[in-house]
Amino acid sequence: MRRRLGTVTVVVLLAVWEISARLMHSVYFPPASTVAVTFAHEWFSPLFAEQAVPSLFRMFAGYLIAAVLGIAIGVLIGAYRPLFRTLDPLLQFVRAIPPTAIIPVGILLVGIGDAMKVFVIAFGAFWPILINAADGARGVPRERLDTARIFGIGRPATLVTVIFPSALPGIFAGLRIGLSLAFIMIVVSEMIGSTNGLGYYILQAQRTFAIPEMYGGIVLLAILGFALNAGFVLVERRVLAWHHGEAARAT
Amino acid sequence: MIETPVKPAPLLDVAGLQKRYTSSGTLAIEAITLTVERGEFVSIVGPSGCGKTTLLKTICGLLHPSAGRVTLDGQLVTAPPPQMVLVFQDYARSLFPWLTVARNVAFPLRKKKLSADAKRRAVDDALAAVGLGSFAERYPWQLSGGMQQRVAIARAVAFQPEILLLDEPFASVDALTRAELEDLTLRLRDKFGITMLLVTHDIDEAVYLSDRVFVLSRPPSVVVREIAIPLPLPRDQEATRSDARFLALRNEIHHLIGAR
Numbered sequence: 351m352r353r354r355l356g357t358v359t360v361v362v363l364l365a366v367w368e369i370s371a372r373l374m375h376s377v378y379f380p381p382a383s384t385v386a387v388t389f390a391h392e393w394f395s396p397l398f399a400e401q402a403v404p405s406l407f408r409m410f411a412g413y414l415i416a417a418v419l420g421i422a423i424g425v426l427i428g429a430y431r432p433l434f435r436t437l438d439p440l441l442q443f444v445r446a447i448p449p450t451a452i453i454p455v456g457i458l459l460v461g462i463g464d465a466m467k468v469f470v471i472a473f474g475a476f477w478p479i480l481i482n483a484a485d486g487a488r489g490v491p492r493e494r495l496d497t498a499r500i501f502g503i504g505r506p507a508t509l510v511t512v513i514f515p516s517a518l519p520g521i522f523a524g525l526r527i528g529l530s531l532a533f534i535m536i537v538v539s540e541m542i543g544s545t546n547g548l549g550y551y552i553l554q555a556q557r558t559f560a561i562p563e564m565y566g567g568i569v570l571l572a573i574l575g576f577a578l579n580a581g582f583v584l585v586e587r588r589v590l591a592w593h594h595g596e597a598a599r600a601t
Numbered sequence: 602m603i604e605t606p607v608k609p610a611p612l613l614d615v616a617g618l619q620k621r622y623t624s625s626g627t628l629a630i631e632a633i634t635l636t637v638e639r640g641e642f643v644s645i646v647g648p649s650g651c652g653k654t655t656l657l658k659t660i661c662g663l664l665h666p667s668a669g670r671v672t673l674d675g676q677l678v679t680a681p682p683p684q685m686v687l688v689f690q691d692y693a694r695s696l697f698p699w700l701t702v703a704r705n706v707a708f709p710l711r712k713k714k715l716s717a718d719a720k721r722r723a724v725d726d727a728l729a730a731v732g733l734g735s736f737a738e739r740y741p742w743q744l745s746g747g748m749q750q751r752v753a754i755a756r757a758v759a760f761q762p763e764i765l766l767l768d769e770p771f772a773s774v775d776a777l778t779r780a781e782l783e784d785l786t787l788r789l790r791d792k793f794g795i796t797m798l799l800v801t802h803d804i805d806e807a808v809y810l811s812d813r814v815f816v817l818s819r820p821p822s823v824v825v826r827e828i829a830i831p832l833p834l835p836r837d838q839e840a841t842r843s844d845a846r847f848l849a850l851r852n853e854i855h856h857l858i859g860a861r
Contacts, residue, residue, distance in 0.1 A: 493694040496663055500681045501709035501760060511708075515699045592699045596742040 380562045388562035389569055402570065405536050405547040408464055412471025413532045420476045420528065421521055424483025429513045434488065445481060449474030449531060450538050462543030467536065474535040475528035479521070486520020487513050519593045522586050529582055533575055548574075610675060611636035612796055613660070613764060617669035620652065620659050629655045631821035632669065637764065637798055642790060644799045644807035647817030648858055653800040654690075656822070657768050660798070661687045674763070683712075684763040688770050692749040696741040702752050703728065703737035709760045727759035730792060731785060747778035751785065758789060764796040771806070780838050783810055787836060804854045808832075809841055814850075816857045825857055 364382050371381035393402070427433050427441075452473050456466040490513055498508040540549025548567055555564035587594070613636065620630040629652035637643045647653055658664045660671050662681045671678040673685055681687075686709075689695040696705050706724045715723065728734050731751040741749050750770055757765055767786070771779045783806060790797055801807050807814045808830055816825045830850060832841055841847055 491691075491694040493689045493691055494697070496658070496687070496689070497695045499663060500661065500685075500687050502681065502683055502712050503709075507711075511711075512697070515697070518699070592740055592742070595740060596698045599742045 377559070378561055380565065385562050385565045385569065389566035392563060392566055393570055401546055401551045402548055402574070404464075405540060405549070406574070408467040408539075408547070409471055409532050409536045411464075412468040412535070413475050413529065415468070415472040416475035416479055416528055416532070417525060419472075420479030420524065421483050424480040424521070424524070425487045425509065425514055425517055427480075428484035428487025428489075428517065429509055431488075434484065441477075441481065441484075445477040449477075449535055453539055453542055456539070457543055466543065467539040467547075470539050471532045471535040474531040478527035478531065479524035482520045482524025482527070483517055486517030486523075489520070490516040519590060522590055526582060526586075529578060530575075533571075533578065537571065609639070612639045612641075612674060613637040613798065614672045615660060615669070616672075618656070618659060618666050618671065619668035620655055620664065621667040628821040630659070631823045633817070633822060633824055634669075635815050635824060635827070637796060639763075640790075640794060640796055641813065642787070642797045642799070642811050643813050643815065644801060644811040645815045645817060646801055646804055646807045646854060646858065647822060648819050649802050650820060651817045651822045652820050653802070653817070654768055656817075657687060657766050657798075657800050661685050661766055663687070683760075685766065686757040686760050686762040686764075687766040687768060688750075688753055688757050690769040690772050692746070692753045692773075693742075695753055696749060696756075698740065698742050701738050701740055702733065702744070705741060705752055706756045706759050709756060713760075723759045723761070727755040730758060730789060731755045745778075747774045747782060750774065750782060754782075754786070754789070758793060758795070761793075762795060764798060767797065767799040769801050770799075772801075772803075779806075784836075784838065786810065791835075804851050804858070805842070808847060808850045808854065809836055809838075814854065816854055828854065 367382045371379050371384075427437055449470065453466075453470050456470045456473075460466045460469055494512055494516060495508065498512045503511065536547070537549040537552075540547035541553045544550040548571055552564055552567035552571075555561070555567060615633060615635045618630060618633045619628070621628045633656060635643070635645075645653060645656065655664065659666050660678070662671070662678045662685075665679075673682050676682065678685075697708065700708065703724055706727055707720060710720045710723060713720070724737075725734070728737055731754055733748060733751055733755060736744060736748065741752055744752070750773075754770070770786075771782045774782065786797065786799075787810060789795060797810075799807065799810060811830050814828045814830060816828065817823070818825050828850065832844060832846060832850075
């Protein structure tokens, strides 16, 4: 029932789009059907490999770097209180920088190639992952750490076998925010300096008055974003099954 | 020289233990001296807030005493020794929710140099001993509170300690489960020969389980009195608790705690 209601909403909105666009006759506002035809024509073609694949590749590269560094450093900072106290003010300050503002720095340091995009994507996604991993590692119940000590588990082993799993719910919260930031950063960085990619394609379509193509690009972004999030939720459900189970029991 | 028969050294020797919190400067424990013999079941009772948890944490080396010392088996305790395990009141926080029951019990064995087979057997034995043999592949949070505490106890037993420290382990379960767990603890002592040191605010429980009871004062805590419990073994929930001596002992302790 809920699902059907959602479908109805989408169909109604598409119909409103279609009818109003046909009534308005504006070049800037093509009907949904035109966009759909253009979309099918454009994207079920080698264009996907030329424009969408580079975007996805950069995003995954940047996101992977952000995830690995963010989780590793975050858990370490969260686990060692002195480290946290030393670094927290600095972290809070740096994370306040809107990641888009780092793009000029990226261009200055590594040019406008793939490296710049990967860098700014990694920068954008890194902070939420780091902060959430640190919070997760800091919130480990005292008894869990004491249990590890009582059984003679050393500090490094405790970090891996107790603190890291305990921090996983926090880590996944960070990874989720990081994913949407990475997605934003890929589009923005490709709009600013690029010769391919979805951000480049959309901006280029707008500049050349290829309006249905521009909307088609946006629709493709929406589909990719939706798919990425769905994939993320799938992984999270598997990895955090214990956490959701525990939380469901507690209420 | 005349040879005097020497009593064997106690397993656990707590001498003049004092604990002042470094952060607040509050004196939680004034001076506590007690011994636990091998195979004994000893309880420490006291009014709530008398620093019982702090005492156990200091005894097992998680906290450093401000004065005095703890020796286990003749060795000075400065860090958690491998022959001693502490079972916490809050099982939900001390068990690892991402591990199955069997893996929780196997967790401390990673440090022991045992074959995979021997480890599996230790886990199976411990789970069977607490009556959770068929729950090995469940997760702790799928079990009731009493069962979760049994998992925590099985984990401690699988580690094969000489002495088990129990910090109000039955305080978060219902009365019926509590009686079950008490009897389970007594059985485990007999089966594995583990010495038990229990901390509780439940006087009846202390009398029911113990060979000796130490009564603590309000903080800063001292030992008010040491009381031997000469009730016959094995203990029985109905017979022991209705024994006239049981009632006399519990009243005596009640009076000691209430009067201060």
